[in-house]
Amino acid sequence: MLTVPVMLGVTMLLGFVVAIVPVFPIEPYVIGMAATTHGWAIPIGLAAGLGQAAGKTVVLVGARGAVKAAWIQRFASRWSRPPTSSGRFIRRVSAGLDRPVWAAPIVFVAAGAGIPPLAIVVFYAAKTRMSWLLFFLVALAGRSIYFTAIALVPSLFLG
Numbered sequence: 173m174l175t176v177p178v179m180l181g182v183t184m185l186l187g188f189v190v191a192i193v194p195v196f197p198i199e200p201y202v203i204g205m206a207a208t209t210h211g212w213a214i215p216i217g218l219a220a221g222l223g224q225a226a227g228k229t230v231v232l233v234g235a236r237g238a239v240k241a242a243w244i245q246r247f248a249s250r251w252s253r254p255p256t257s258s259g260r261f262i263r264r265v266s267a268g269l270d271r272p273v274w275a276a277p278i279v280f281v282a283a284g285a286g287i288p289p290l291a292i293v294v295f296y297a298a299k300t301r302m303s304w305l306l307f308f309l310v311a312l313a314g315r316s317i318y319f320t321a322i323a324l325v326p327s328l329f330l331g
Contacts, residue, residue, distance in 0.1 A: 176209055183216055184223040187319075191227025194291060198224070202319055207326035217320025224319070225283070225312035228294050232307055235298035261288075266296050275302045276310045283314025290315075 174182070183205055190198045202220050206213045265288055268274035275297065282293040290311065297307055 176212055176215075179205060179209060180212075180215055180219040183219040187220040187223025187315075188227040188230075189223075191224045192231060198319075199322055202322050203325055206323035207330060210330070213323035213327060214320055217318075217323040218316050220319040220323075221312055221314075221316030224315040225308055228283075228290060228311050228315075229304055229308040231294050232298050233304055235295050265293070266299075269293070269296045269300050269302075272301065275300055276306060279307060279310045280314045283311045284318050285314075286318070 183202070186201060187198055190196065198220060202216060205216050209216065265278060268278050278288075279290070279293055279297060279302075282288055282290040294307075
């Protein structure tokens with residue numbers, strides 16, 4: 173049987189991997205871990221949030237390097253017009269990310285509530301002047317709150 177600190181490390185590692193390669197949602201894992209480790213919901217939420225924030229920061233830094241590539245610039249210029257149904261919302265979010273005053277709140281809401289999804293916001297944030305450290309700290313706060321809330325769900329039913 174694994175000890176709780178090992179389980180927290182696995183949770184953090186899994187959050188990191190899933191943030192980079194989103195092959196499956198981590199939420200069911202967080203709920204399962206919280207249900208099996210009674211009283212450890214907050215550390216599990218923080219571990220998942222830390223892993224996710226670190227993974228999304230790696231994506232941000234990688235995307236910043238890719239955005240500078242000439243072939244990416246050509247591709248983006250061809251496909252820069254989003255569909256009309258969601259285009260207005262996407263343009264508002266990207267315009268907000270261009271303003272330093274709005275960039276951190278948009279990342280926080282995306283990390284905490286998922287609207288717009290953090291997986292999309294990270295690529296828009298890569299085009300801004302937002303530092304990777306600020307992005308990491310804001311994403312850490314939002315993802316930790318999100319995963320802690322999810323980890324607390326089993327305690328509502330298991331008492």
